[in-house]
Amino acid sequence: MLDNRIITILRDIVGKQYVSTEQADRICYSYDATQQQFFPDVIVRPADAAQVSLILKMANAENLPVYPRGAGSGFTGGSVPIRGGIALVLTRLNRILRIDQDNLIAEVEPGVVTATLQKAVEEVGLFYPPDPASLKFSTLGGNVAECAGGPRCVKYGVTKDYVLGLEVVTPTGDIIRTGGETMKGVVGYDLTKLMVGSEGTLGVITRIILKLLPRPEAKKTMLVMFDSIDGAAQAVSNIIRGKIIPTTLEFMDATALACVRQNANLDIPESARAVLIIEVDGDRELLERQATRILEIASPLGVVHTSIAATDEESERLWQVRRSVSPSLRKVNPDKYNEDICVPRSKLPDMIRAIESISNRLEIPIVNFGHAGDGNIHVNIMVDRSLQGQEEKAETAIREIFAKTLELGGTMSGEHGVGTSKAPYLGMELDPATMACMKTIKHALDPKQILNPGKIFPVDGPTA
Amino acid sequence: MLDNRIITILRDIVGKQYVSTEQADRICYSYDATQQQFFPDVIVRPADAAQVSLILKMANAENLPVYPRGAGSGFTGGSVPIRGGIALVLTRLNRILRIDQDNLIAEVEPGVVTATLQKAVEEVGLFYPPDPASLKFSTLGGNVAECAGGPRCVKYGVTKDYVLGLEVVTPTGDIIRTGGETMKGVVGYDLTKLMVGSEGTLGVITRIILKLLPRPEAKKTMLVMFDSIDGAAQAVSNIIRGKIIPTTLEFMDATALACVRQNANLDIPESARAVLIIEVDGDRELLERQATRILEIASPLGVVHTSIAATDEESERLWQVRRSVSPSLRKVNPDKYNEDICVPRSKLPDMIRAIESISNRLEIPIVNFGHAGDGNIHVNIMVDRSLQGQEEKAETAIREIFAKTLELGGTMSGEHGVGTSKAPYLGMELDPATMACMKTIKHALDPKQILNPGKIFPVDGPTA
Numbered sequence: 001m002l003d004n005r006i007i008t009i010l011r012d013i014v015g016k017q018y019v020s021t022e023q024a025d026r027i028c029y030s031y032d033a034t035q036q037q038f039f040p041d042v043i044v045r046p047a048d049a050a051q052v053s054l055i056l057k058m059a060n061a062e063n064l065p066v067y068p069r070g071a072g073s074g075f076t077g078g079s080v081p082i083r084g085g086i087a088l089v090l091t092r093l094n095r096i097l098r099i100d101q102d103n104l105i106a107e108v109e110p111g112v113v114t115a116t117l118q119k120a121v122e123e124v125g126l127f128y129p130p131d132p133a134s135l136k137f138s139t140l141g142g143n144v145a146e147c148a149g150g151p152r153c154v155k156y157g158v159t160k161d162y163v164l165g166l167e168v169v170t171p172t173g174d175i176i177r178t179g180g181e182t183m184k185g186v187v188g189y190d191l192t193k194l195m196v197g198s199e200g201t202l203g204v205i206t207r208i209i210l211k212l213l214p215r216p217e218a219k220k221t222m223l224v225m226f227d228s229i230d231g232a233a234q235a236v237s238n239i240i241r242g243k244i245i246p247t248t249l250e251f252m253d254a255t256a257l258a259c260v261r262q263n264a265n266l267d268i269p270e271s272a273r274a275v276l277i278i279e280v281d282g283d284r285e286l287l288e289r290q291a292t293r294i295l296e297i298a299s300p301l302g303v304v305h306t307s308i309a310a311t312d313e314e315s316e317r318l319w320q321v322r323r324s325v326s327p328s329l330r331k332v333n334p335d336k337y338n339e340d341i342c343v344p345r346s347k348l349p350d351m352i353r354a355i356e357s358i359s360n361r362l363e364i365p366i367v368n369f370g371h372a373g374d375g376n377i378h379v380n381i382m383v384d385r386s387l388q389g390q391e392e393k394a395e396t397a398i399r400e401i402f403a404k405t406l407e408l409g410g411t412m413s414g415e416h417g418v419g420t421s422k423a424p425y426l427g428m429e430l431d432p433a434t435m436a437c438m439k440t441i442k443h444a445l446d447p448k449q450i451l452n453p454g455k456i457f458p459v460d461g462p463t464a
Numbered sequence: 465m466l467d468n469r470i471i472t473i474l475r476d477i478v479g480k481q482y483v484s485t486e487q488a489d490r491i492c493y494s495y496d497a498t499q500q501q502f503f504p505d506v507i508v509r510p511a512d513a514a515q516v517s518l519i520l521k522m523a524n525a526e527n528l529p530v531y532p533r534g535a536g537s538g539f540t541g542g543s544v545p546i547r548g549g550i551a552l553v554l555t556r557l558n559r560i561l562r563i564d565q566d567n568l569i570a571e572v573e574p575g576v577v578t579a580t581l582q583k584a585v586e587e588v589g590l591f592y593p594p595d596p597a598s599l600k601f602s603t604l605g606g607n608v609a610e611c612a613g614g615p616r617c618v619k620y621g622v623t624k625d626y627v628l629g630l631e632v633v634t635p636t637g638d639i640i641r642t643g644g645e646t647m648k649g650v651v652g653y654d655l656t657k658l659m660v661g662s663e664g665t666l667g668v669i670t671r672i673i674l675k676l677l678p679r680p681e682a683k684k685t686m687l688v689m690f691d692s693i694d695g696a697a698q699a700v701s702n703i704i705r706g707k708i709i710p711t712t713l714e715f716m717d718a719t720a721l722a723c724v725r726q727n728a729n730l731d732i733p734e735s736a737r738a739v740l741i742i743e744v745d746g747d748r749e750l751l752e753r754q755a756t757r758i759l760e761i762a763s764p765l766g767v768v769h770t771s772i773a774a775t776d777e778e779s780e781r782l783w784q785v786r787r788s789v790s791p792s793l794r795k796v797n798p799d800k801y802n803e804d805i806c807v808p809r810s811k812l813p814d815m816i817r818a819i820e821s822i823s824n825r826l827e828i829p830i831v832n833f834g835h836a837g838d839g840n841i842h843v844n845i846m847v848d849r850s851l852q853g854q855e856e857k858a859e860t861a862i863r864e865i866f867a868k869t870l871e872l873g874g875t876m877s878g879e880h881g882v883g884t885s886k887a888p889y890l891g892m893e894l895d896p897a898t899m900a901c902m903k904t905i906k907h908a909l910d911p912k913q914i915l916n917p918g919k920i921f922p923v924d925g926p927t928a
Contacts, residue, residue, distance in 0.1 A: 102701050102705065102810035103809055103810050105808075125707060157625075158648055174897040178898065180875055182806040182808060182840075183806070183840075184613055184875075186875075186881050187875050187882055187890070189905060190662075191898070191901060196654065214709065237566050240566065240678075243589060243681075244678070245678065283747070286749070342648045342649060344646060410644070411650075411651050414647075415648055417650050422651070426652070429652075430652055433638040433639060434642065434652075436638070437634060437909065438655065440908045440909060445901065
């Protein structure tokens with residue numbers, strides 16, 4: 001437990017009602033979307049960058065770990081306070097400061113929920129593309145810290161591609177401003193992009209300038225079922241080779257379809273072994289032609305069924321097939337390890353085959369779905385912890401899957417980050433010199449290792 | 465002069481024929497597109513990353529400055545060896561290693577000329593958008609180091625948006641690999657984007673993985689003359705507000721047009737006070753509609769003349785108006801300071817008016833043209849050094865222009881970088897904490913300050 005002197009300092013900084021050591025609050029802020037649980041000693045809810053700065057300066061003086069967080073919807077433990085200390089909750093910083101229609105930018109605080117911003121900009125005919133599955137509750141600060149992705153990234157890129165500038169409180173408590181509100185800017189180092197995806201280990205984000213796009217005029221959703229994963233993967237490849245970049249190219253493999261078939265009330269023929277959900281957006285006439293061309297490209301590749309949405313409601317119904325995977329999964333096995341490997345998209349069939357082989361050999365169910373257009377696969381290793389040896393098998397499966405991913409030129413994480421859950425495997429992907437370079441930067445900016453210690457790299461940061 | 469022992473080590477590393485201390489070579493590598501001249505002590509031309517690593521390790525041991533360079537076409541002195549030492553010439557690393565049509569990536573060495581890659585990818589129906597004016601001779605390594613831009617950035621973004629991964633030799637001689645060949649990747653810090661635009665101060669780039677796009681089906685070029693800069697600027701704003709993002713939105717102000725009118729054989733009516741060159745690309749039918757819409761948007765804003773190119777040759781002729789500015793400038797005054805400020809695009813009229821007022825008050829000609837769609841203006845302060853006091857006036861003009869740029873929320877450089885020529889003004893744009901953060905990173909990665917000392921930040925690096 002922290003001594004009262006520190007609690008008093010924190011209360012002086014943010015106000016009494018925004019500091020809590022209550023057990024109920026400590027439980028609330030002890031976990032994220034992973035299954036780990038670690039308790040913070042104190043929960044602090046600052047109002048602005050100046051308060052964050054004072055908290056970090058105090059934490060440096062007192063050698064206290066600080067774990068910033070938004071909604072806690074991350075998949076890799078990025079906001080879990082594994083060494084105790086301060087849970088720095090940023091949800092009070094939740095204002096959309098401006099939406100500038102002339103310059104196509106928005107300025108927001110980190111606690112704004114992703115969907116809230118999307119709705120606000122769409123109301124004025126603009127568009128913020130990144131669409132992580134958690135968008136209805138995840139915050140933009142967390143999206144930036146993790147470099148969130150989503151289905152639309154095939155065409156529109158990831159969060160990083162939309163962050164123009166940041167206000168950041170450094171680990172030592174300095175308030176810095178990176179980037180700006182111009183479309184171009186090359187003065188000094190790109191600290192903006194260094195911060196994006198650094199998982200809160202290099203600074204606390206307190207303000208974000210985002211690039212917006214004009215809202216696409218229309219969209220068209222198609223669901224195409226194939227008799228093999230190879231057919232689906234070849235379709236992905238041929239669509240891209242055909243010079244069409246759809247908005248989304250989502251896939252589900254046979255295991256994911258089996259899951260949906262058994263557990264959701266959706267009509268999926270037995271012959272379907274893979275599904276692609278393909279969406280195109282933009283000019284109304286152009287996307288009609290693109291949709292026709294896409295179906296022509298797919299047709300010789302073992303298509304067993306095609307649905308084309310004529311209305312937004314029908315589009316929602318098609319997406320329902322994809323969205324029902326996650327809820328259905330829980331019915332297969334109670335627990336899962338949810339990985340998000342990413343390979344060059346042409347390597348998708350090789351990767352899926354390798355996962356099937358690992359699943360069969362280790363006799364552990366693995367369900368695959370995700371963003372085929374990016375080569376980004378959500379690999380769900382289904383575990384029943386009540387069975388002996390399942391966790392060890394899952395661990396073996398993860399290592400083998402990562403090894404194959406890297407052999408194919410891929411990465412262990414396309415959008416979820418490293419956090420604590422992938423930290424043990426980091427050395428598989430990063431060579432010692434590259435990791436040393438990253439650690440050098442971390443140590444230089446956070447000499448006492450007080451900000452998010454234990455995340456990404458296992459470091460000897462302080463414990464509360 | 466360096467002693468013979470060091471020359472011998474360098475010869476052992478790269479081979480005798482790739483090390484020169486000849487006066488003729490020292491002159492060749494003493495300048496770039498700025499007007500500075502500083503002589504390297506030795507010119508070294510390595511063949512690969514391993515040799516670069518050995519050179520940097522030796523330079524650390526001997527405390528010798530190292531200045532990497534490609535074609536030396538930079539506008540801010542980035543490759544000029546201001547403290548002598550080693551000119552590290554990377555033009556032998558000039559292979560296009562692969563163009564992967566399935567994954568839309570290219571892997572290249574840094575010495576590949578930008579236009580060479582563009583031609584190679586266009587031959588297979590692909591597209592590498594960044595198009596700095598120097599593309600016929602600038603190298604991709606330099607483009608990445610400076611984060612080069614160009615007219616097409618309005619729609620397609622800058623070099624940074626196309627760099628997926630790098631092989632980099634750190635200042636201390638370690639070979640690291642950043643990013644990769646996948647479209648997404650969030651394992652560890654984004655060292656790729658940290659390196660892009662760091663002007664060769666954080667590492668020597670030895671390999672580049674670039675993202676490609678499908679080549680647009682067609683393009684359409686329009687030249688629209690306005691009776692005022694306000695009309696042209698309003699057209700830019702209204703086009704974007706009309707949800708159209710053209711490929712290019714280039715502008716020339718009255719001073720630039722006067723220049724072209726006097727010095728090039730092109731027919732430009734006296735009533736034209738500003739010109740926009742607008743290009744749209746993509747689907748053939750869509751761009752016809754976009755072009756029509758753009759002309760409708762512009763027409764009430766004081767249009768005095770419109771030309772629409774029906775063929776590639778006609779498009780080239782329209783671009784000729786823009787391209788003739790730079791050669792014409794030299795006829796106004798023998799020397800110029802070429803700045804490249806960038807403001808939020810809606811602030812363009814304010815900025816142009818401020819520059820006009822500064823030009824009139826200081827009685828020094830200033831010619832403006834550039835990338836209106838990005839708010840990125842090439843401000844040419846025309847100087848006749850034979851006249852007393854001109855340089856001081858130019859210096860005053862630069863400071864006033866930068867101050868106004870920053871007041872409008874802009875940046876001192878959209879695409880040229882800081883190098884040596886903007887280094888004295890850096891403190892106008894970056895607050896002390898932000899600059900300190902950048903310097904902390906530089907010092908951590910280059911403790912002896914041997915790589916590009918004196919660039920971006922004035923530092924006390926070694927002198928040969």
